[in-house]
Amino acid sequence: MILSTNNISSHFHSDQFLLWSLRFLALMAGSLLLLVVVFLVHEAWPAFQQIGLTSFFTDADWAPTEKLYLLTPMLWGTLWATLGAIMLAAPIGILSALFIQYCAPPFLARGYRRLIELLSGIPSVVFGLWGLVVLVPLIARWQPPGPSLLAGILILFLMILPTITLVVQASLAQIPVSFIHNATALGLSRWSMIRRVILPTAKAGIFTGIFLGVARALGETMAILMVCGNVVQTPSHLFDPIRTLTANIALEMAYALGNHRSTLFVSGLLLMGMVVVFVMMAEGLRHREIYAATK
Amino acid sequence: MLPQSKSVQDHCGAAIIWSSTGLISFGVLWLLGDLLWHGWSQLSWSFLFSSPENAGREGGIGPILISTSLILGVCMIVAWPMGLGTAIFLAEFTQDDHRFGRLIRGSLDVLAGVPSIVFGLFGNALFCQALGLGFSILSGGLTLACMVLPILIRTTEESFRAITSDQRLSAAALGFSTSTTVGSILLPAAIPGLLVGSILGIGRAMAETAALIFTSGYVDRMPESLLDSGRALSIHIYDLAMNVAGGNPNAYATAVVLVGLLIIINLAASWIAEKWTTLNQLPT
Numbered sequence: 001m002i003l004s005t006n007n008i009s010s011h012f013h014s015d016q017f018l019l020w021s022l023r024f025l026a027l028m029a030g031s032l033l034l035l036v037v038v039f040l041v042h043e044a045w046p047a048f049q050q051i052g053l054t055s056f057f058t059d060a061d062w063a064p065t066e067k068l069y070l071l072t073p074m075l076w077g078t079l080w081a082t083l084g085a086i087m088l089a090a091p092i093g094i095l096s097a098l099f100i101q102y103c104a105p106p107f108l109a110r111g112y113r114r115l116i117e118l119l120s121g122i123p124s125v126v127f128g129l130w131g132l133v134v135l136v137p138l139i140a141r142w143q144p145p146g147p148s149l150l151a152g153i154l155i156l157f158l159m160i161l162p163t164i165t166l167v168v169q170a171s172l173a174q175i176p177v178s179f180i181h182n183a184t185a186l187g188l189s190r191w192s193m194i195r196r197v198i199l200p201t202a203k204a205g206i207f208t209g210i211f212l213g214v215a216r217a218l219g220e221t222m223a224i225l226m227v228c229g230n231v232v233q234t235p236s237h238l239f240d241p242i243r244t245l246t247a248n249i250a251l252e253m254a255y256a257l258g259n260h261r262s263t264l265f266v267s268g269l270l271l272m273g274m275v276v277v278f279v280m281m282a283e284g285l286r287h288r289e290i291y292a293a294t295k
Numbered sequence: 296m297l298p299q300s301k302s303v304q305d306h307c308g309a310a311i312i313w314s315s316t317g318l319i320s321f322g323v324l325w326l327l328g329d330l331l332w333h334g335w336s337q338l339s340w341s342f343l344f345s346s347p348e349n350a351g352r353e354g355g356i357g358p359i360l361i362s363t364s365l366i367l368g369v370c371m372i373v374a375w376p377m378g379l380g381t382a383i384f385l386a387e388f389t390q391d392d393h394r395f396g397r398l399i400r401g402s403l404d405v406l407a408g409v410p411s412i413v414f415g416l417f418g419n420a421l422f423c424q425a426l427g428l429g430f431s432i433l434s435g436g437l438t439l440a441c442m443v444l445p446i447l448i449r450t451t452e453e454s455f456r457a458i459t460s461d462q463r464l465s466a467a468a469l470g471f472s473t474s475t476t477v478g479s480i481l482l483p484a485a486i487p488g489l490l491v492g493s494i495l496g497i498g499r500a501m502a503e504t505a506a507l508i509f510t511s512g513y514v515d516r517m518p519e520s521l522l523d524s525g526r527a528l529s530i531h532i533y534d535l536a537m538n539v540a541g542g543n544p545n546a547y548a549t550a551v552v553l554v555g556l557l558i559i560i561n562l563a564a565s566w567i568a569e570k571w572t573t574l575n576q577l578p579t
């Protein structure tokens with residue numbers, strides 16, 4: 001790569017000016033993350049000081065008006081919803097990617113890919129609307145009350161499916177054709193080729209997709225707020241209404257004051273921490289070699 | 296392509312793959328069909344231009360469209376120079392192992408993953424409270440600008456990196472200064488990429504709800520200035536569906552408008568990207 005900075009005629013004043021202003025803009029953009037963290041910590045600090053970290057896990061209930069700040073029901077809500085969605089979306093996303101890459105006739109593969117791309121572009125609030133009007137009444141007819149962990153899982157599943165499918169499919173597309181030719185020459189059946197050659201080769205891509213899916217599911221707010229019922233309780237089965245950390249912030253931020261507000265920022269920090277871990281794991285995998293043997 | 300199926304396992308595998316993709320297609324088409332079915336009949340020109348009445352149950356979305364475009368306008372005006380500057384810096388002045396560049400890239404990657412509700416908290420704390428802008432279009436737009444910056448920078452940086460080195464070498468051979476090279480040679484060549492990045496950024500900003508609830512607010516009147524609170528399309532859908540009994544028909548209609556706009560935006564982006572690749576492939 002030839003860089004503009006290697007240009008030997010860079011002694012013009014305008015060049016120095018350009019370089020410094022670009023550096024400044026880049027510094028601003030780069031420090032945005034720091035600014036976000038600083039502001040979250042600053043707003044959350046009073047809660048750490050006056051309520052204490054342990055109270056978020058040991059208080060009797062979530063009742064900010066009575067100075068009770070138990071966050072664990074919301075944490076469980078978030079974790080169960082994410083876990084359920086990923087358990088559905090990971091296998092089906094991988095199957096969808098296999099379908100696009102290997103199984104479908106070209107026109108169907110293109111059409112299905114378009115459909116998945118379309119799904120990835122639908123705003124979360126529209127998923128929420130559909131879930132609220134269509135999915136929740138369906139569940140209510142089967143197992144009242146309707147707004148439930150199950151509704152949240154199904155909606156999240158639809159939302160993270162495109163992420164997983166598209167990332168996995170991109171990594172399947174990078175598998176060298178020679179691998180498949182060799183496997184064919186060895187007389188492997190279609191199924192064992194998928195299980196023993198294709199999936200192990202695409203492992204990094206598959207995990208990248210799953211991690212990105214988890215990150216998206218953890219941070220999702222609007223759709224889950226609209227279909228989950230938002231009752232503060234640790235869910236005991238699939239049809240219990242739940243409230244997630246994100247929904248809790250969205251619901252109470254408008255009127256929260258003092259320590260209550262600070263606690264919402266604490267849950268924001270908690271969310272950000274969880275999401276960032278998964279995003280970084282995904283980024284780390286993305287940069288890793290897909291398969292060393294190709295070199 | 297894979298070899299023809301032979302064993303029982305192959306047939307089972309194929310059956311599982313075909314049935315699960317069939318199920319997904321059915322689900323997606325159901326969602327879209329439901330949206331069109333309920334929303335399309337409500338749509339009319341007067342719906343697009345009139346004010347919401349009776350908490351949005353009746354009337355249209357005129358002021359909401361205006362607020363949405365103002366929020367997006369603020370967002371892009373702020374994000375553009377910062378995104379462009381950072382992208383040029385990363386693409387033209389840093390190598391892959393440049394420490395400062397790597398730090399910025401890493402920080403932007405993480406920023407891209409931060410959930411939108413956290414941006415909402417941040418925007419509320421910084422713009423609404425610390426800077427005293429209150430619930431306003433300005434606060435909402437600035438919050439969204441922080442959110443779309445990573446995607447804008449990544450696309451623009453890629454478009455600068457895609458420019459062949461010949462152009463930089465020729466410019467240097469002609470004795471151009473770096474700023475002339477960047478401004479008159481590289482920038483025009485990267486404009487399609489910049490455009491695609493901006494369009495994708497606008498798309499992401501338009502689909503956003505959680506970051507706006509407590510930054511730009513709920514007010515559905517026609518905004519008089521950027522310091523007024525303004526309701527975005529996505530918030531209108533949320534409010535009608537959740538808080539207004541009997542608001543569903545208009546929520547559906549608004550959702551059709553929003554999804555329609557997003558589809559147009561994505562088609563435009565992929566059209567430009569396609570044009571641009573064919574242009575770049577021409578012999579020079």
